[in-house]
Amino acid sequence: DIQMTQSPSSLSASVGDRVTITCRASQGIRNDLGWYQQKPGKAPKRLIYAASSLQSGVPSRFSGSGSGTEFTLTISSLQPEDFATYYCLQDNSYPPTFGQGTKVEIK
């Protein structure tokens, strides 16, 4: 199985901050990676697909980059509604695997 190592596991940030979350794959996965946001008690919401494509309806302050084994999700200016947990997911090969999650908290 492909292991996805996500960092950090949590971070504290202020409204307006730039936030970066990283996922590393244990082997190359091309650009077969998505980023998801999850709020407590809610379904995960896809933000980014194919590593860098913005899901329709998602604000442009979210961006993704990377390919192969290193991937990044960036929030350019953190907004109050962005406080949530973020996960990466590799869909390159079976079984699909998630990062451990990054909880973004208010500073």
Next chain:
Amino acid sequence: EVQLVESGGGLVQPEGSLRLSCAASGFSFSSYAMSWVRQAPGKGLEWVSGIGGGGGSTYYADSVKGRFTISRDNSKNTLHLQMNSLRAEDTAVYHCARAVSGWFDFDFWGQGTLVTVSS
């Protein structure tokens, strides 16, 4: 509007069985692969099982292989997960998810149904 609504969760004793359902609407259900993904309390996301649009191909995580069976009824736009020989470690919220391309590129998820395995 795409909607996925799970049902069938509840409290079950160890070694018991439960059948989850996911009612889909707002899209051509048979055209999409579907999966179940679970989240144990306070933990991360874990893929459980997937099925192709026609229902002929299925995949399972090693942790549930031989105990869980995924199926779908395209005439009723419904996805199912039959869970047998349940264990305490199966306790989780179970989400159904639609794969927009390929098998595991999940673009839309349901809110989930809670399964608790306890005596």
